[in-house]
Amino acid sequence: MTRSCPPLDTLSALADDALTPGIREDVLAHVSACPCCSAKLEDLRALRAAFGSLPPTPLGTDLATVLLPRLIATAHTPDEMPRPPARGPVTRLAGWKDFLRAILVPSAASAAALGLGLQLGAILLAPPTPQPVAQPVMLSAMSLFGSMPPGNLCPRPDACNPTGNPQ
Numbered sequence: 001m002t003r004s005c006p007p008l009d010t011l012s013a014l015a016d017d018a019l020t021p022g023i024r025e026d027v028l029a030h031v032s033a034c035p036c037c038s039a040k041l042e043d044l045r046a047l048r049a050a051f052g053s054l055p056p057t058p059l060g061t062d063l064a065t066v067l068l069p070r071l072i073a074t075a076h077t078p079d080e081m082p083r084p085p086a087r088g089p090v091t092r093l094a095g096w097k098d099f100l101r102a103i104l105v106p107s108a109a110s111a112a113a114l115g116l117g118l119q120l121g122a123i124l125l126a127p128p129t130p131q132p133v134a135q136p137v138m139l140s141a142m143s144l145f146g147s148m149p150p151g152n153l154c155p156r157p158d159a160c161n162p163t164g165n166p167q
């Protein structure tokens, strides 16, 4: 008896009587001792019986008449079957090129995707850069509305004080 519960597809194969004899007895021994698997197997058998009781649905068209001539037209006789290239020095090198291409291209694409992901993640996780404070800009802009325009001579020292407080 297996200790852990078999996967659902194994139970489904048991319900369909599609397991090999050794596995079948092992799963049956588990199902007889496990109420959970026993309930699942009963559900699968009930489902199988329900599907089996459905009336057969005829297809609107016969696909065999369409597909069979195509398959016959494209079928190769054993003499026409494509053969692997002979293993000479040139083809052996071409085989390595294909092998490296099959390995390097996906690896390079994966490395590029990983690098881009790390870079985007670093951008998202980086602390925000301090923005310049807008207050000096506002103060200098507001000085335009002072009593003395910028660049003029001050008639009194307290008249040109930007805070407006007399010193």
Ligand SMILES: [Zn+2]
Binding pocket: 004, 005, 006, 030, 031, 034, 035, 036, 037, 038
């Ligand atoms: Zn079980």
